[in-house]
Amino acid sequence: MGGSTGRGAVLVTGVSTGIGKATAQRLLENGFEVLGTVRRREDGDWLRESGGQLLVVDLCDDDAVAAAGERAEELLGSTTLVGLVNNAGILGAGPIESLGAEDFRRVMEVNLFAVAALCRVFLPRIRRAKGRVVNISSVSGLFAAPFLAPYAASKFALEAFSDSLRRELRPFGCDVTLIEPGPIKTPIWRKAHVASGERFEGSVYQQALERFAARARTSEARGLPASRVAEAVLRALSARRAPIRILAARRAFVYRIARGLPTRVVDAILARR
Numbered sequence: 001m002g003g004s005t006g007r008g009a010v011l012v013t014g015v016s017t018g019i020g021k022a023t024a025q026r027l028l029e030n031g032f033e034v035l036g037t038v039r040r041r042e043d044g045d046w047l048r049e050s051g052g053q054l055l056v057v058d059l060c061d062d063d064a065v066a067a068a069g070e071r072a073e074e075l076l077g078s079t080t081l082v083g084l085v086n087n088a089g090i091l092g093a094g095p096i097e098s099l100g101a102e103d104f105r106r107v108m109e110v111n112l113f114a115v116a117a118l119c120r121v122f123l124p125r126i127r128r129a130k131g132r133v134v135n136i137s138s139v140s141g142l143f144a145a146p147f148l149a150p151y152a153a154s155k156f157a158l159e160a161f162s163d164s165l166r167r168e169l170r171p172f173g174c175d176v177t178l179i180e181p182g183p184i185k186t187p188i189w190r191k192a193h194v195a196s197g198e199r200f201e202g203s204v205y206q207q208a209l210e211r212f213a214a215r216a217r218t219s220e221a222r223g224l225p226a227s228r229v230a231e232a233v234l235r236a237l238s239a240r241r242a243p244i245r246i247l248a249a250r251r252a253f254v255y256r257i258a259r260g261l262p263t264r265v266v267d268a269i270l271a272r273r
């Protein structure tokens with residue numbers, strides 16, 4: 001890679017749209033070199049035109065991730081890999097009673113197993129650079145809303161994974177930050193398998209699901225811009241001491257309070273809504 005600025009390279013997964021794209025842009029503006037992953041080459045044209053490099057890979061395919069690791073070695077050459085930003089993710093929702101194992105498996109594969117696969121491939125290089133890993137979790141990694149079980153389970157798991165990883169990497173001078181965004185205006189909501197439509201028609205949860213879908217639409221409309229999360233990633237990679245968690249949400253205090261309340265109180269508040 002170019003290597004002109006000397007800040008080193010950062011690998012960002014899922015730079016086609018949303019938070020990954022905003023993050024890659026912010027890092028380039030700040031003198032990092034960026035290696036971004038996409039599933040379709042054309043989704044990364046913007047990155048190549050902006051001076052970054054592309055890896056075309058479906059992160060659920062372990063062999064493809066290993067091949068991407070080899071391609072990254074070629075692209076990086078002697079450039080130091082100072083950061084790995086695990087951003088790619090999908091939303092999965094619906095009433096547990098009506099969801100199949102595949103609904104859970106797909107979300108876990110992208111939101112957790114792919115992160116583990118990327119760590120296997122890229123940690124040796126990150127370790128050598130005393131670099132940092134930034135994992136994009138969610139407020140759903142702190143708080144499990146009804147009808148979001150697959151997504152919340154994957155993000156709670158990512159939180160645990162990140163704590164283990166931080167403790168494993170500490171002796172090597174590396175650090176791990178979890179970013180916990182609230183609703184952000186990105187295409188994730190449209191790409192998702194959202195729990196509103198025909199699939200759950202006639203279900204005993206239908207009314208509650210309609211309210212859930214309406215609330216999701218409001219959350220999306222009021223969501224923060226992806227640039228807010230990109231700024232948090234930049235901070236995680238640049239601060240002298242890496243923060244362990246950054247909550248990037250409107251009214252972040254609500255999530256902090258909800259964590260401290262007795263669980264039955266939170267259940268009652270949610271039931272009224």
Ligand SMILES: NC(=O)c1ccc[n+]([C@@H]2O[C@H](COP(=O)([O-])OP(=O)(O)OC[C@H]3O[C@@H](n4cnc5c(N)ncnc54)[C@H](OP(=O)(O)O)[C@@H]3O)[C@@H](O)[C@H]2O)c1
Pocket residue numbers: 013014015016017018019020038039040043057058059060086087088089090091110136137138139180181182183184185186187188189191223
């Ligand atoms: N938006 C929010 O409100 C919000 C809130 C909290 C946390 N987050 C988290 O933020 C992260 C980014 O989400 P976003 O909102 O920016 O959504 P997004 O715009 O849909 O971006 C998700 C990215 O992940 C990629 N991806 C999905 N499955 C993949 C796979 N199997 N292999 C490779 N790449 C894959 C997508 O690629 P394609 O374009 O090819 O699908 C896309 O580049 C996710 O981890 C999400 O959970 C989002």
